[in-house]
Amino acid sequence: MYIPGILAVWNFSSEGRKPIKSSCVNFGQRNTLAEPGDDNEMLDWTPVIQWFGFIPDFHDAEVISMDLRRAPELSTIRVDAWRTLSDVDERGYFKIDRRAVVCFVLRNVVRQEISDWNHQNVLNKLTVATEQDGQVLNLETIYGVGGYFVAQEITVEVKPVSALDTGTSLNG
Template sequence: MSENPVIGRIANASLVLQHFGYWPSFHDAEVKKVTFEANPGYYPTVTFVLAAFETTASTDERGYFRQAKHCEIELRFTGIKEIHFDGFGHQNVIFSLEFDEQDVGLTCTLDSAVGLDAFIVAQAAEIVSLTPILPI
């Protein structure tokens, strides 16, 4: 799997890379919390808390793919120039979390499976924290 060069522009991306061993697609990750912050005189900030995991190739006795490396990731975008945010509800599962470059900033698309659908244009992004958790 080739790494998207934009990932290198995300501060502390190494926390995710160390935990998973690669940059995941975040397929079936769940957005647990979103915090918007106004910064008077500056562009706003938004922070997402994602419950993420790795889906393995092995299956359990019911035929479901096993999951590993469960964690909560706090992802913050600063200098937000544009944001589209729709459908946040009681469950917010994403197909993927995709980054791309735009001018001196970056874009992020949260592609919805259920609930939240979002698109962000920001000056910067950072992984604030990654906390391993026990599966539910």
Template sequence: MSPASVFSEIPGGESLLKWFGRIPRFHDAELLEISFPDKGAGLLRIHAWNITDKVDAKGYFVLDKHAIVTLILEDVSNISCTDFAMVPCIIFDLEITRTEEHFRIEWSASYGVAGFIIAKHAHINLKPGKPQ
């Protein structure tokens, strides 16, 4: 299954694709929060953006399309994380795949917590802008 079709299966996924204009990999995005507040439920809250090919006066790439992306997970059946206490973290790469009846959210980190979560249901909430 293609990554775009996985996002189309997740409520809120089409809005995410439309906002970023592509399948986000969340490279260098900041994982602001990872929590499991209730049995079988969890969330990842991420500050993400698009990196453009433009550079500013200081030589840094210009970032646009900032958003807070919250992945809301239900019926979580498996969690495997390393460096769990190191939040916020910097995501190197994040991928959402479909495994039979479940979604697998897996990410590596440039710094901090990394791992995977398997959940039966996922929802995406997108809030344009930067975190306060």
């Protein structure tokens, strides 16, 4: 179950998409504490919380690779993600920090449905839920790949990306 966090309300000036300063911001933040019966408690989000400070909803994150393997080997979905700040740069874009490749490692994929893989693969939201066959990784698309994976177990790893690592591949 998705637990909504505090989202900022932004007003935009008549001069374009330049934001007018508003109140407290935590874009796409979920509650970091799982409640009893909440699907978030089924996945150990500790590495994600340690890096970002909360469980993001992965809005505007990009799926950069999918490595699908037959059991007993593990499959991995890699997502390029970052934390969006309330500050804007000189061009009027929100600043970002805490960039990382978040790896969702799936043990024994029992069912999946994916479509529209392309060169960008931008997510609206990523969620993890539980069903009778196992854990479900849902990829809600904005542009490019979307779908879901059902696996016996899903774990998460975080691989921080340094601002100086611009020449490094995010796929590894």
